[in-house]
Amino acid sequence: MSSNPNDWAYNRFEMEKRGTKYDYTTLKTEQLTLTLVWSTIVVFLSANTIYAFSDPTHDFWDFLRAVL
Numbered sequence: 001m002s003s004n005p006n007d008w009a010y011n012r013f014e015m016e017k018r019g020t021k022y023d024y025t026t027l028k029t030e031q032l033t034l035t036l037v038w039s040t041i042v043v044f045l046s047a048n049t050i051y052a053f054s055d056p057t058h059d060f061w062d063f064l065r066a067v068l
Contacts, residue, residue: 048060048063
């Protein structure tokens with residue numbers, strides 16, 4: 001099941017019509033881990049891009065030179 005507002009509204013109306021319950025409090029550990037990893041990568045690359053454009057002496061790929 002995806003997590004967008006339309007799905008939430010649909011589930012809410014279905015719960016009211018049929019009397020079923022959908023548990024929104026169950027935490028999927030795998031999905032949480034994947035979301036945290038991807039968001040960390042996106043934030044890092046976004047910050048690095050902004051820094052590369054704001055500082056002319058900094059190259060976007062400088063973070064690889066430090067690792068390699």
